[in-house]
Amino acid sequence: MSESVRAGWPQAVSAITLFVEDLAECKRFYSAVFGLPTAYEDDASAVFKFGDLMINLLAVGEAPELIAPAPVGGSEVGRRFQLTVPVDDVDKLYAELTARGATFLNGPMDRPWGIRTAAFADPAGHVWEIAK
Numbered sequence: 001m002s003e004s005v006r007a008g009w010p011q012a013v014s015a016i017t018l019f020v021e022d023l024a025e026c027k028r029f030y031s032a033v034f035g036l037p038t039a040y041e042d043d044a045s046a047v048f049k050f051g052d053l054m055i056n057l058l059a060v061g062e063a064p065e066l067i068a069p070a071p072v073g074g075s076e077v078g079r080r081f082q083l084t085v086p087v088d089d090v091d092k093l094y095a096e097l098t099a100r101g102a103t104f105l106n107g108p109m110d111r112p113w114g115i116r117t118a119a120f121a122d123p124a125g126h127v128w129e130i131a132k
Contacts, residue, residue, distance in 0.1 A: 012052065013053060014052065014053065014054060015047075015053070015054040015055075015056055016054070016055055016056070016083070017056040018055065018056070018057055018058065018122075018124065018126050019058055019059075019060045019063040019072060019124070020057050020058065020122075020123070021075060022123060022124070023046060023057060023058075023059045025123045026046070026057045026122055026123050026124055027041070027046040027057060029101065029122050029123050030046070030048050030057065032100050032101050033097055033100045033101060033102045033122075036049070036050075039054065043059075044058060045057060045058045045062070055083075057124075060072060075124055075125040079121075079125065079126075079127050082119060082127035082128065082129050083126070083127070083128050083129070084128075084130075085128065085129070085130050085131070086131055086132070087132055088132065089132065090107070090108045090116045090118055090130055090131065090132045091108050091116075093118075093130050094107065094118045094130065097120065097130075102120040103120060103121070104118055104119065104120045105119045105120055105121060105127065107119060115131050116131065116132050117129050117130065117131045117132075118130050
């Protein structure tokens with residue numbers, strides 16, 4: 001076991017829940033852009049599996065139940081994180097995702113730290129980066 005991983009501490013992230021204003025539109029976007037089926041869905045959520053990681057799209061009206069008493073921030077406050085997906089060819093996937101309906105914020109571009117990236121946002125404003 002690595003020194004940075006202590007016994008009893010989490011070993012992986014299994015799910016990320018993204019609060020979305022328009023569940024139907026976000027579900028359509030994730031199905032079209034990522035080409036994934038829903039792994040689970042109900043009236044309030046849709047789950048997509050990225051390998052062992054589940055991305056849960058949750059209707060924003062259901063979010064307070066999960067995080068109360070913390071307030072749910074609106075999409076207008078700006079972005080505070082991005083999700084990065086490693087890919088074999090940024091330019092090729094950029095073209096494919098653009099054809100599937102993704103609108104890119106930037107890229108493809110070579111970063112000073114040695115990787116090539118491009119970033120786009122889902123309909124709720126969550127930023128995704130593809131990187132090589």
